[in-house]
Amino acid sequence: MTNERHLRVSHPPSEPLLIWDGECDFCRLWIERWREITARKVDYATYQEAAHQFPDISVEQFKRAMVLIEPDGETFFAAEAIYRSLRYRSSRRWLAWSYDHLPGFAAISEIAYKVIARHRGLGSTFTRLLWGKNVRPPTYFWARRWFLRTLGLTYLVAFVSLWVQVDGLVGSNGVSPLNQFLPAVYERFGSIAYSLLPTLCWVDSSNGFLHFLCGGGVVLSLLLILGIAPALSLVVLFVFYLSLTIAGQTFLSFQWDILLLETGFVSIFLAPWRLWPGELMLWPSPPTPRTPSAHSPSSPLGEGERIEVRGSPPDGTDKSKPSPSPLPFEGRGEETLPSSCSIPATASPVSRLGLFLLKFLLFKLMLMSGVVKLTSGDDCWWNLTALDYHYWSQPLPTVFAWWADKSPEWFKHFS
Template sequence: MRHRSSKRWLAWSYDHVPGFAAISETTYKFIARHRGLGSTFTQLLWGKDVRPPTYFWARRWFLRALGLIYLIAFASFGVQVEGLVGSNGVSPLNQFLPAVYERFGSTAYSLLPTLCWFDSSNSLLHFLCSGGVVLSLLLILGIAPALSLVVLFVFYLSLTIAGQTFLSFQWDILLLETGFLSIFFAPWRLWPGELMLWRGSGPLATTSPVSRAGLFLLKFLLFKLMLMSGVVKLTSGDDCWWNLTALDYHYWSQPLPTVFAWWADKRPEWFK
């Protein structure tokens, strides 16, 4: 442990913390006498392979899945963008941004960060959507993943501001958060072989190590999402969340219900 930087605190504690050495020795003796029991607990907690996880496969498929989600987001908005926020759309961007600037002045640039401040024409809106589609494909293919994620974040942030109320859903914000944190999770290489779609599944000698900080941030984002999703419901004052009856209404009142919503709504109470 003295030779591993991540474990040196254990060696230091063994030498300097009162009682730490005695507890360590007692624990080791107990495990040595009951190796079968220790092995059982080890397999329950970590499985048969106790080597530290590398997360190479997780990173590979997570980034591809994120690229696919980005692709769907950009492509689906691209076919609607002109009708929603185009110059002749429902809420024209070229009228919205000047109105914001007139009210807030130069602080509007930081309040609503978007590339559309430079140009709010239909051409730029289509460029952002088309560029997002291309970059999403690059991410799926594993080409320049970190750089692609940076530009994808900038493009989608620009579109969420330009999209106004049409891109203010929770999943739009979640995609921005996930996309931003994934920048620190992706390898900063132009051609990372471990992410290439056409490369084999085995580990490569040139595989970039997975950022533990990036991994932690993504796990924390998932934790925050689950925690706050529950907190906001239980503190909303609506009794249906405490009575566990919310799903009696959710399937036919949710925004953008899918074709499965009708089927799910007709299921018995125990299923919901």
């Protein structure tokens, strides 16, 4: 910890204020990220703008490290300042707690801060290489929009392809008639059959009802593609497709049918609960040029506006007098909004639970796909020869299977 930790300023701001070096490109990148994380609970300003309002802190201290000034006047520097500013976001409170309670954490953090502070240019280069030009936390808004529409398209293909086959597969005169299958299951298992085979077809197993499920699935898939009532559409789509999967018996017991059901179910937690889409476009609108207002969301201060502090300004100047210079990242004239600003104001935030469930589903799919192969008892998966004949023996070989089969042996083993 630094010796400056217990410094208190005589004229603190009304909100927590993190002051940074406006000439530091590395600082500018991360301030953008932290601003999103703290969600307007912390104000940000450059020391070039704010230093003269806090004479208790020397310019050299501002140049050397970031400074956090709390509303009670308590001041923190360097790594501790960053951690304490991020604690205003519940998911980041562990950083400040670790700094105060975890042995060695504070010392390591301050050493790392000093190293980065002395090599800001290198830090900026690595930041751009790893995160790109924009290091702000991802919103996943457009990813969610595209994912749900793609899922709707997948559902559409599944329902349409089944619709044209359902009579021949499980219709009353099909290969495995549903109206004979369900009564046989009930006769053997009794009322427990309803939970063993959860399907709406217990109510009606006629050909007409099967067509209703397929047709309803097509309509709901189109609604999902258009973004109309996405969460509600996903709930009904899951129920309809589960009913048809059970009704389809062995014809719909493949891995991709189960995967579609799993994906459709967890996507319910990802989809926004709204009726109408904020907009029907599938791609973000282009950035809109505008002139920044006096209270631009990208800056805690408007142009020509001073930081509000308790009491009179230390220099005795009029608070209404414009400050000599705007914040470094506050433009003059026309400014192009970042791409995230093209997100509709009515957009609901992406569910963290939904994201976690989708990532976990992908992890489970990849893990279990490997486990099933390695535990199958077939030596071809262990000696890496399975692909020698997989491309021409798979259930639905594509036009590319022939080319893949002709690839070198080392590539097949590597794959």
